Amino acid sequence: MVPEANPRVGQLTTQWQRGKDKIAAALISLVLIVGVVAQAGFAWQVHLNGEEIGVVKDKASLVALIEARTHEVEADKGYEVGLASQVEFRKIVSFSSDDAEAVKETLSEGLEFGLKATAIIVNGTEVAALATLEEAEGLLEQLKSRFIKTSSNLEVEAVRFREDVELEETYCRVEDIVDKDAALNVLLHGSEKLLQHTVARGESLWTIAFKYQLGVSSLKAANPNIKPEVLPIGSKLSLKLDEPFVRVEVVEKQTYNKSIPFATTYTTDSSLWTWDSKVKVAGKAGAQQVTARIVSVNGKEEKRDILSTQITASPTTQVVARGTKTAPSLSTGTFLWPTTGVITSPYGMRWGAMHSGVDIGAPKGTAIKAADSGMVTFSGWNGGYGYMVKIDHGNGTSTLYAHSSKLLVSQSSVVEKGQVIALVGSTGNSYGAHLHFEVHLNGKQVNPLNYFR
Ligand SMILES: [Zn+2]
Structure with a gap:
């Protein structure tokens, strides 16, 4: 059977044709839109x-x-x-x-910019970052060599960090990179380590500063709110301490010369007065060569072990002869008042201390006379006594004249009772011109007034 011609086919074809035209038109406009958007709509x-x-x-x-x-x-x-x-x-x-x-x-x-840098890690903590590995390595070497002394008499045995120091690759921002000098400063002086101190009874800002070896001013700066005069017990103070991140330990063997001091022995000489002495053999220091192992930390000596000593020159013992010849008794039995003036301070306790003589007030330049005949055992400067003269009268009695402005006799000379031996002054430990006069009996100070009745 021959199929009948379908009248709808033509219809359909027409419809399809129309649809095709529509699609084409749509496509064209789409292309146009895309083109426009592409040209102007993208950003x-x-x-x-x-x-x-x-x-x-x-x-x-x-x-x-x-x-x-x-x-x-x-x-x-x-x-x-x-x-x-x-x-x-x-x-x-x-x-x-x-x-x-x-x-x-x-x-x-x-x-922001960054780079692959090198971090210095101390005991597991990153303390600084440098731009390159070479720079970081150079820094550690520089840090070590800073504490190495070079000298012909020493041999460096070891240089090491007390801490665990490592270099590690790290990525960081340009701003976080420090230069070698800044890194060295951080490693040596550390960041400020904050510590606290609880104020105990009896403590002051000064005792606390001393305890931690801090300046009072830095302690005040670390605690701006405290009143230094009133530190309540139990209050807390912050202490900013300078603590290095790394400590460089240097072990070195050093050989050096050390002098050996001489000893002194005494002998007697009957031709010398008891107040005299004479060096018979001059002492001479010896010398020794010492070899020691020295451990220092950041340049500060921590330990010194003496490995060997070799005496290169023995010391010579000094021999000193002490005189045994006693002064002849030249005393007349009575004393003469040694200067013109009145007693301004008597013998005895004064201001909680013993005043070992009498003070006689007199103008500067007034004559000081020997209280009795005798031998001068001392004439010269004697500390707080200033210029002074001491006379041995024999039989265990001596007199002493202090604070003189001028001495007129010399040691070991014989003086007559009443002879002018010095002039009043105010030398040594003295306020105002006066004569400080002492009497000694068998080496002990006694009240001079006992001799004037
Ligand atoms: Zn006195």
């Missing part, structure tokens, strides 16, 4: 570290800006850097955009 949404900073048409100039800034930082720092900030360009459909210069400026200001 770049710029994100800096995940945050949108604007929309621009020209991506290339921003990329160029990033490159230029990178080169600028590299030229300034002297090493290669990379972009540490996250910059993202998202393509979006947009017919408008932001002010290109403003976006550029925001991007430029927000850009």
Whole structure:
């Protein structure tokens, strides 16, 4: 059977034809739209570290800006850097955009750069980061050599860090990189280590400062709110202490010369007065060569072990002869008042101390006379006594005349009772011109007034 011609076929064909035309028209308009959008509707949404900073048409100039800034930082720092900030360009459909210069400026200001640096790790803590491994290695060497002394008489046996010091590759921002000098300073002086002190009974800012070897001013600076005069017991003070991160231990063997002091022995000489002595054999220091192992930490000696000593020159013992010849008794039995004046301070306790003589007030230059005949055992400067004369009268009695302005007799000379031996003055430990007069009996000070009745 021959199928009948379907009248709907023509209809369908026409419909399809019309649909095809529609699709074509739609496609054409789509192409047109895409073309228009492609030409004018796309823009770049710029994100800096995940945050949108604007929309621009020209991506290339921003990329160029990033490159230029990178080169600028590299030229300034002297090493290669990379972009540490996250910059993202998202393509979006947009017919408008932001002010290109403003976006550029925001991007430029927000850009951060970083690099693969070398961190110095001390006991597991990163204390500084340097730009290159060479620089970090150089720094550690410099730190060690800082405490090495070079001398022909010493041999360095070991140089090491007391702490565990390591170098580690790290990625960090350009701002966190320090130069060698700054890193050296940090390693040597540390960061400020904060400690606390609880005030105990009887403590003051000064005793606490002393305890921690701090200056009172730095303690005050660390605790601006305290009143130094009133430190309540139990209150807490912060102490900022300088603590190095690393300690360089240097062990060295050193050979050096050390002198051996001489000893002194005494002998007697009957031709010398008892107040005289004479060096019979001059002492001479000896010498020895010492070899020691010295351990020092950051330049401060911690331990010294003597390994050997070799005496290269023995010391010579000094021999001193002491006189045994006693002064002849020249005393007349009575004393003469030694100067013209009145007693301004008697013998005895004075201001809680013993006043071992009598003070006779007299103008400077007044004659001082020997209280009795005798031999001068001392004439010269004697500390707090100033210029003084001492006379031995024999039989265990002596007199002493202090604070003179001028001495007129010499040691071992014989003086007559009443002879002018010195002039009143105020030398030594004295306030105002006066004569300090003492009487000694068998080496002990006695009240001079006992001799004047
Ligand atoms: Zn006196």
